[in-house]
Amino acid sequence: MSAPASSAWRVETRTRAATGFSVFAVLLVAIAFAAPFFVSRSLLQDLFLILTMLVLAQNWNLLAGYAGLVSVGQQAFVGFGAYAMFACVSLGGLDPILAVLIAGVAAAMLSVATGFFVFRLQGAYFAIGTWVVAEVVRLVLAQWRALGGGTGTSLPNAAIRDMAAVQWIAEAFSVRSAQAADILTYWLALILCCATIGFIYWLLRTRQGLGLSAVRDNQEAARSVGVDARRIKWAVYVSVAFVTGMAGALIYVQKARISPDAAFSVVDWTAYVIFIVVIGGIGTLEGPIIGVIVFFLLQKTLADYGSWYLLVLGLIGIAIMLFAPRGLWGLFSDRTGIQFFPVRRILKGGPSTDHQGTRGGPHG
Amino acid sequence: MQPVLDISAVNKRFGALTVADAVTFSLAPGEALGIIGPNGAGKSTLFNLITGNLQVDGGRIVFDGTDVTNAPPMQRCLMGIGRTFQIPQPFVKLTVFENLLVAGTFGSRKLEAEVAARCGDILIQTGLIGRANVPAGQLSLLERKRLELARALATNPKVLLLDEIAGGLTEGECAALVGTIRDIHASGISIIWIEHVLHALNSVVERLLVLDFGKVIGMGRPNDIMASKAVREIYLGLDV
Structure with a gap:
């Protein structure tokens, strides 16, 4: 064996499938931005739902799939973000778009405050702890008379009509302001979704992302090689709350009506989200995208069957956990080796290229 | 001394x-x-x-x-201070090379690019170079023991x-x-x-x-x- 030749090493993360996919992704996002020009209002509302669920799913995936923080209380941040937005708009008279940003900050602050409690718990206790926190936040906000207490309230019509850019969109598309608001919230959901996926992808390719993956696999060993597991988990927990809060606020700008039971629904904002991530494939960026599409198709197909809908959803979830524990994307990726968002650092070159089964290189 | x-x-x-x-x-x-x-x-x-x-x-x-x-x-x-565990504790979903990269970048507070070459050299030294891009979860016992050693070395220990x-x-x-x-x-x-x-x-x-x-x-x-x-x-x- 020849002597180590340090300069010959190369580290690559690109794959051919990913390069092809990035072209496709840019095209897809461009089409998605143009969608309001050629799709119906009801389809646009469906797309809005898909995009916001995808944002929630990607965030839960980062939290549980990468940081190992299995929370069943993310509805705390959806609901708190939504209520923060309502407070800013109804009581403070702010523009809803600005209120969405403030809602994100409010949710992040809530996560710092509650983090001190839930971070004392591990595993299943952490999961239950987050649920308890969510229930407490719901009960507290249900006491807020100015926002309708337990029965909830609606956004003033004027607030939606006067929202930044709504009038401009209404004129450009020659539609009523309610429809213009749908177009605007759709675009915002699309931006939030792209930003979330872009951010997580960027994070996973950084040094901190590598440390996060190590903590996910083995926290004790990660600490022994110098990774500050605690700090990384805190950073993930707070940034996930920030984005989840914004998503919650945006969802309720579009709904324009809020009640504590709906805004803090564990089924809508956590159970469905977990279903999406688990059937798609936890711990991958592609998984939630596949999952949200499957979830939405199931919802559309089974919408007329009442409670059978939840039953079938549950059965599918169980079947996938049993037969494809890495989800639909995992099943596909294991067979084909294809990754659209490659984060793997592949070592190439060096003095013994032939040992790695890669052709070429200095001694190849 | x-x-x-x-x-x-x-x-x-x-x-x-x-x-x-x-x-x-x-x-x-x-x-x-x-x-x-x-x-x-x-x-x-x-x-x-x-x-x-x-x-x-x-x-x-x-x-x-x-x-x-x-x-x-x-x-x-x-x-x-670098250590190996009696029962190997690899980062199973990361590749062998990435296992070393974590240790190198966090164990010596350097950028990934700065430690990558050294990690490659350690893989040669510990006989793991042929498995560099394989997920650590797929390694045999001997390879896992070698990975423990390689990962500890990557932290640049005294x-x-x-x-x-x-x-x-x-x-x-x-x-x-x-x-x-x-x-x-x-x-x-x-x-x-x-x-x-x-x-x-x-x-x-x-x-x-x-x-x-x-x-x-x-x-x-x-x-x-x-x-x-x-x-x-x-x-x-x-x-x-």
């Missing part, structure tokens, strides 16, 4: 069980020290106390002239703690591993090595320390220690 690691009167109890009883020894720079003792003597616990994975009940641990008795594991790693790294290997595998450890020792890294495979241990270390019920019951040159009556009685279980 100032010792690189100085352990003085370290105590640790788990309830009624004393696992470290006034343990005192020091390690000279570049030295290789072996630790032997029956199962449950407190050997791995001693490592956990040195790395900070466990807190001491009393005593002092000084590393490289700095008191690290209360420092967290992360900080001790950064200062230059002192390397090896916990039963030869256990469970065949004769040939063991000989190859001993060769690697000799090379590491020759490069100037101080080593503390817990091992039951005595012939492997004694072919590398300059001094042996015998631990029993958390107490140091003997320390000296391997030949003298193996011949001593106390060791033969307690450790080898012979009636002499």
Whole structure:
């Protein structure tokens, strides 16, 4: 064996499938931005739902799939973000778009405050702890008379009509302001979704992302090689709350009506989200995208069957956990080796290229 | 010369069980020290106390002239204490190379690009280069043991703690591993090595320390220690 030749090493993360996919992704996002020009209002509302669920799913995936923080209380941040937005708009008279940003900050602050409690718990206790926190936040906000207490309230019509850019969109598309608001919230959901996926992808390719993956696999060993597991988990927990809060606020700008039971629904904002991530494939960026599409198709197909809908959803979830524990994307990726968002650092070159089964290189 | 690691009167109890009883020894720079003792003597616990994975009940641990008795594991790693786990603890979903990359980038606070080449060199040194891009979860026992060693080396340690790294290997595998450890020792890294495979241990270390019920019951040159009556009685279980 020849002597180590340090300069010959190369580290690559690109794959051919990913390069092809990035072209496709840019095209897809461009089409998605143009969608309001050629799709119906009801389809646009469906797309809005898909995009916001995808944002929630990607965030839960980062939290549980990468940081190992299995929370069943993310509805705390959806609901708190939504209520923060309502407070800013109804009581403070702010523009809803600005209120969405403030809602994100409010949710992040809530996560710092509650983090001190839930971070004392591990595993299943952490999961239950987050649920308890969510229930407490719901009960507290249900006491807020100015926002309708337990029965909830609606956004003033004027607030939606006067929202930044709504009038401009209404004129450009020659539609009523309610429809213009749908177009605007759709675009915002699309931006939030792209930003979330872009951010997580960027994070996973950084040094901190590598440390996060190590903590996910083995926290004790990660600490022994110098990774500050605690700090990384805190950073993930707070940034996930920030984005989840914004998503919650945006969802309720579009709904324009809020009640504590709906805004803090564990089924809508956590159970469905977990279903999406688990059937798609936890711990991958592609998984939630596949999952949200499957979830939405199931919802559309089974919408007329009442409670059978939840039953079938549950059965599918169980079947996938049993037969494809890495989800639909995992099943596909294991067979084909294809990754659209490659984060793997592949070592190439060096003095013994032939040992790695890669052709070429200095001694190849 | 100032010792690189100085352990003085370290105590640790788990309830009624004393696992470290006034343990005192020091390690000279570049030295290789072996630790032997029956199962449950407190050997791995001693490592956990040195790395900070466990807190001491009393005593002092000084590393490289700095008191690290209360420092967290992360900080001790950064200062230059590298360790392997008795039961390999790889990052299973990361590749072998990425396992080293984590250790390299966080263990020495450098950028990934700065440590990548060194990680590649360590993979050659430890014979893992052929498995560089394979997820660590797919490795065999020997490869996992080598990965433990490689990952500890990637943190750029001054002192390397090896916990039963030869256990469970065949004769040939063991000989190859001993060769690697000799090379590491020759490069100037101080080593503390817990091992039951005595012939492997004694072919590398300059001094042996015998631990029993958390107490140091003997320390000296391997030949003298193996011949001593106390060791033969307690450790080898012979009636002499």
